[in-house]
Amino acid sequence: MKVLVPVKRVLDYNVKPRVKADGTGVDLANVKMSMNPFDEIAVEEAIRLKDKGVTEIVVVSIGEQKAQETLRTALAMGADRAILVTSEEKVEPLGVAKILAKIVEEEQPALVILGKQAIDDDNNQTGQMLAGLLGWGQGTFASKVELGDGTVTVTREVDGGLETDSFPLPAIVTTDLRLNEPRYASLPNIMKAKSKPMAQKTAADYGVDVTPRLKTLKVVEPGKRQAGIKVADVDELVTKLHAMGIAR
Amino acid sequence: MTGNLKTLVWVEHDGTAVKDATLAAVTAASRLGEVHLLVAGQGVDGVAQAAAKIAGVGKVHVADDAAYAHALAENVAPLVVELMGHHDAFVAPSTTTGKNVAPRVAALLDVMQISDILSVESDDTFTRPIYAGNAIATVQSSDAKKVITVRGTAFDKAATEGGSGVVEAVASQGDTGKSRFVGAEIAENARPELTSAKIIVSGGRALGSGEQFHALIDPLADKLGAGVGASRAAVDAGYAPNDYQVGQTGKIVAPEVYIAVGISGAIQHLAGMKDSKVIVAINKDEDAPIFQVADIGLVGDLFKIVPELTGKL
Numbered sequence: 001m002k003v004l005v006p007v008k009r010v011l012d013y014n015v016k017p018r019v020k021a022d023g024t025g026v027d028l029a030n031v032k033m034s035m036n037p038f039d040e041i042a043v044e045e046a047i048r049l050k051d052k053g054v055t056e057i058v059v060v061s062i063g064e065q066k067a068q069e070t071l072r073t074a075l076a077m078g079a080d081r082a083i084l085v086t087s088e089e090k091v092e093p094l095g096v097a098k099i100l101a102k103i104v105e106e107e108q109p110a111l112v113i114l115g116k117q118a119i120d121d122d123n124n125q126t127g128q129m130l131a132g133l134l135g136w137g138q139g140t141f142a143s144k145v146e147l148g149d150g151t152v153t154v155t156r157e158v159d160g161g162l163e164t165d166s167f168p169l170p171a172i173v174t175t176d177l178r179l180n181e182p183r184y185a186s187l188p189n190i191m192k193a194k195s196k197p198m199a200q201k202t203a204a205d206y207g208v209d210v211t212p213r214l215k216t217l218k219v220v221e222p223g224k225r226q227a228g229i230k231v232a233d234v235d236e237l238v239t240k241l242h243a244m245g246i247a248r
Numbered sequence: 249m250t251g252n253l254k255t256l257v258w259v260e261h262d263g264t265a266v267k268d269a270t271l272a273a274v275t276a277a278s279r280l281g282e283v284h285l286l287v288a289g290q291g292v293d294g295v296a297q298a299a300a301k302i303a304g305v306g307k308v309h310v311a312d313d314a315a316y317a318h319a320l321a322e323n324v325a326p327l328v329v330e331l332m333g334h335h336d337a338f339v340a341p342s343t344t345t346g347k348n349v350a351p352r353v354a355a356l357l358d359v360m361q362i363s364d365i366l367s368v369e370s371d372d373t374f375t376r377p378i379y380a381g382n383a384i385a386t387v388q389s390s391d392a393k394k395v396i397t398v399r400g401t402a403f404d405k406a407a408t409e410g411g412s413g414v415v416e417a418v419a420s421q422g423d424t425g426k427s428r429f430v431g432a433e434i435a436e437n438a439r440p441e442l443t444s445a446k447i448i449v450s451g452g453r454a455l456g457s458g459e460q461f462h463a464l465i466d467p468l469a470d471k472l473g474a475g476v477g478a479s480r481a482a483v484d485a486g487y488a489p490n491d492y493q494v495g496q497t498g499k500i501v502a503p504e505v506y507i508a509v510g511i512s513g514a515i516q517h518l519a520g521m522k523d524s525k526v527i528v529a530i531n532k533d534e535d536a537p538i539f540q541v542a543d544i545g546l547v548g549d550l551f552k553i554v555p556e557l558t559g560k561l
């Protein structure tokens with residue numbers, strides 16, 4: 001059984017984003033880029049399912065040429081094969097989902113595991129869109145994934161707690177933070193990953209129109225909070241809280 | 249500003265009452281134009297009646313069927329798509345249900361969703377946070393129909409009384425068989441819900457264990473009538489359940505007062521609480537980033553401070 005894992009190259013989560021002075025976006029020049037953390041969790045989950053009937057893991061990234069670094073990371077973690085789809089233009093979740101739907105047609109995976117959210121644009125859309133386009137079930141925000149006989153059962157992190165749903169295969173899963181702790185690639189595995197296959201494609205190869213539907217008119221910094229005061233002890237804190245009308 | 253669009257708003261409910269998140273979505277939708285609601289579920293008569301009373305609501309579409317009992321996206325999306333035949337915009341609150349359903353609807357309508365809007369600038373232009381709220385983008389949609397999710401803290405809540413919507417039943421689209429509800433562990437919580445609490449006390453990794461988290465945070469929250477939140481680190485370590493997580497990838501809150509106890513203030517945490525009116529931070533490290541956003545900071549050991557504070561309030 002084959003699993004497809006889409007991975008996105010994003011600004012590393014430890015880097016503080018800086019808005020460009022001309023208001024066109026966030027500065028990505030000369031800053032550390034990494035695999036979207038939720039996608040690391042997705043790759044890790046696919047690897048863990050290898051003991052449970054998964055035979056091949058294919059990773060896909062859509063973006064610029066440099067996304068191949070991200071794919072190599074996934075290969076070093078334990079994925080088997082990679083597909084890089086390059087595009088000059090930034091591809092929105094709808095376009096990404098359409099390209100992924102074409103790849104699914106070709107590859108026929110039983111499961112596609114995505115991150116729940118890319119931490120750059122914070123869209124939280126692609127997995128649900130892909131499921132809609134394919135007419136598949138969607139186990140979103142997963143904190144537990146169990147493969148059964150022709151089904152996948154997913155425990156989902158929802159607002160009030162946890163919900164468990166079951167989906168016939170093939171299906172979509174999107175990962176939440178508590179699903180697993182991704183491994184670090186070992187040096188030998190990083191070396192081995194260099195010779196794993198990576199196919200190069202373009203968005204045009206799939207006949208998908210990726211013209212953006214959303215135009216970014218401007219990007220600004222949010223209003224800054226002023227740092228306030230420090231109080232010396234609990235008594236002073238209580239006085240301040242009381243002055244604000246709290247716990248009176 | 250009120251536009252000319254006919255909007256369909258997803259009503260988030262628990263089977264008996266309309267959830268607060270819906271009310272912010274109604275306010276956002278009313279900026280676009282006429283507001284219609286969709287109540288989907290099983291045995292949701294009461295919810296529909298309550299929804300019809302929300303101020304400014306025109307029509308309430310009610311789909312009452314077992315297929316909608318758990319708001320499974322696979323079943324709900326075709327229903328929404330059907331109704332979107334005569335609406336211009338689908339508006340859902342940024343709840344886990346809204347986030348699950350809306351993108352599926354968007355894909356079926358061939359529309360790019362606008363996630364988590366902070367404001368309506370015109371009927372095609374919106375602002376939204378990106379990079380954990382470290383940047384705010386203004387985006388313009390060229391799609392004929394709009395699919396939007398709404399950040400609850402960014403809009404006032406519509407009044408729950410004063411409306412006189414017309415309730416209308418809509419036919420079920422049936423069960424697609426693409427998903428099945430197995431069960432849920434929904435915490436019974438006597439405390440205020442995080443997204444609508446006026447005061448929140450949140451605990452971080454520093455609490456050290458689930459026992460200490462409850463022993464220290466709960467009494468303080470009870471004294472204040474506050475909701476209880478947590479950092480990711482505290483949730484990951486099992487000190488608090490997942491639905492307590494505040495942050496970029498957890499809940500977005502903006503209470504009158506947010507008290508952060510033993511939380512460092514990583515950008516992913518700040519993303520979820522920095523719009524709180526007053527932020528109080530208790531941390532033993534005077535250089536902790538949380539103090540850069542805190543209105544009132546107290547440097548010291550939480551194991552001493554918190555019990556003393558609870559006692560003196």
Ligand SMILES: Cc1cc2nc3c(=O)[nH]c(=O)nc-3n(C[C@H](O)[C@H](O)[C@H](O)COP(=O)(O)OP(=O)(O)OC[C@H]3O[C@@H](n4cnc5c(N)ncnc54)[C@H](O)[C@@H]3O)c2cc1C
Pocket residue numbers: 013037038119451452453454478479480481482493494495496497498499509510511512513514515516517520530531532533536548549550551
């Ligand atoms: C993709 C991604 C998404 C994320 N999403 C979220 C999210 O939604 N929400 C979130 O919160 N985090 C999120 N994080 C995690 C975030 O980066 C931080 O790791 C996390 O917020 C840290 O939690 P903390 O402040 O409790 O722990 P720490 O950073 O370990 O801070 C503990 C603090 O407690 C203080 N302390 C220790 N002992 C005491 C004492 N006795 N008395 C007083 N103070 C003490 C320390 O000085 C320190 O400042 C995310 C990370 C990633 C990669």
Ligand SMILES: Nc1ncnc2c1ncn2[C@@H]1O[C@H](COP(=O)(O)O)[C@@H](O)[C@H]1O
Pocket residue numbers: 005006007008009036038039042060061062063091093096113114115116117118119121122123124125126127
């Ligand atoms: N350009 C991309 N290439 C590969 N995967 C992507 C891309 N964009 C989004 N994804 C996948 O979709 C998930 C959700 O992203 P988003 O909907 O943009 O928040 C990510 O965690 C990835 O798994």
